Amino acid sequence: MSAQDLVIVGCGGHGREVFGIVEAINRAGPAPAWRVVGFVDDDPSPANKDRLDRLGAALLGAVDWLTGQGDPPAYVIGIGLPAYRRAVGRRIDAARPAAAPLVAATLIHPSATVGPDSRIGAGSVLFAGARVTTDVTLGRHVHINQNGVVGHDTTVADYGSVGPLAAVSGSCTLDEGVLVGTTAAILQGRRVGAAATVGAGACVVRDVPPGAVVKGVPAR
Ligand SMILES: CC(C)(COP(=O)(O)OP(=O)(O)OC[C@H]1O[C@@H](n2cnc3c(N)ncnc32)[C@H](O)[C@@H]1OP(=O)(O)O)[C@@H](O)C(=O)NCCC(=O)NCCS
Known part of the structure; x- marks a missing residue:
């Protein structure tokens, strides 16, 4: 089975910890389960952009990048505080037609x-x-x-x-x-x-x- 494309929402510390979980899942194999396409973040700090570079991970754009894709990858919200995670989750749900929701990993x-x-x-x-x-x-x-x-x-x-x-x-x-x-x-x-x-x-x-x-x- 081929790896499924995945986008992580939020490139702060919590989002990068989630990236580490994806890597651990892939290492546990038999074959990698996920291919991280990159991160989306509405307001990435310069320090976090540097950290993504060090991880070799791409910053794809703002959260709207994800909801605007015709053939969207799966996503996971890497935001620690529940209130912010919920706000972004509701935005993602609202941006997609009910018939074509995104897949949450x-x-x-x-x-x-x-x-x-x-x-x-x-x-x-x-x-x-x-x-x-x-x-x-x-x-x-x-x-x-x-x-x-x-x-x-x-x-x-x-x-x-x-x-x-x-x-x-x-x-x-x-x-x-x-x-x-x-x-x-x-x-x-x-x-x-x-x-x-x-x-x-x-x-x-x-x-x-x-x-x-x-x-x-x-x-x-
Ligand atoms: C309890 C909490 C929500 C309070 O946040 P806050 O309102 O911004 O609190 P402040 O930092 O302004 O501190 C207010 C007072 O509460 C005290 N206080 C803060 N957190 C405390 C805690 N966890 N336990 C006991 N007292 C605490 C402070 O010492 C301060 O006391 P003082 O008025 O006598 O000086 C926060 O400190 C906390 O514990 N959040 C949880 C964070 C966490 O564990 N996240 C999980 C990471 S994945």
């Missing part, structure tokens, strides 16, 4: 694990060492960062992010666009409302309302 690093009866939505990315156990549902464009853990029977809705080394316990519900910060913990069964932010290192012991920012142990 689902990327799972070879060192990540996914347990039985779990569902990983289109466009979602599991970074190195991510752990998704059993009966987990990840929506579209969800990112589980390095060594992030999502326990049994948990749902992470569209555009959610679980930070590096963060742990979401079993039977939790993370509504759309939630950010769980680096090393944070969510106790079992808790619900985190849409677009809420859980600070780095926090321990969530009560449900978090939509849009709230909570931090500390216990998180307030």
Whole structure:
């Protein structure tokens, strides 16, 4: 099977980490799964352009480059913050006729694990060492960062992010666009409302309302 063309949206640090995941998937072979055509970014900084050069990766243009293609490659959104990832994702969806949507690539690093009866939505990315156990549902464009853990029977809705080394316990519900910060913990069964932010290192012991920012142990 030949490699599928892929564009990464966003050439910041997170997007370039996603590039590294694609390389790891390709190395794990039997044959490369993806051919990275390049990156698109509405506002690439000079430093990030240099970094792309060092990676040998092309900057193709702004995000509209992707949606304007007649025979479009698959894409993945390499943007860390859920609010920005969601804004770009909605723009991409809106720019295409419903009959011809773009294909969002689902990327799972070879060192990540996914347990039985779990569902990983289109466009979602599991970074190195991510752990998704059993009966987990990840929506579209969800990112589980390095060594992030999502326990049994948990749902992470569209555009959610679980930070590096963060742990979401079993039977939790993370509504759309939630950010769980680096090393944070969510106790079992808790619900985190849409677009809420859980600070780095926090321990969530009560449900978090939509849009709230909570931090500390216990998180307030
Ligand atoms: C909690 C958070 C959202 C607050 O952001 P903010 O409102 O810009 O916060 P500020 O930097 O202005 O700090 C406000 C106060 O909160 C404290 N604070 C900030 N982050 C904190 C955290 N994670 N835990 C405890 N206290 C924190 C600051 O020390 C400061 O305290 P002070 O008023 O007594 O000086 C942010 O600091 C955070 O933790 N984000 C998560 C980032 C992350 O892990 N991303 C994942 C990467 S993939």
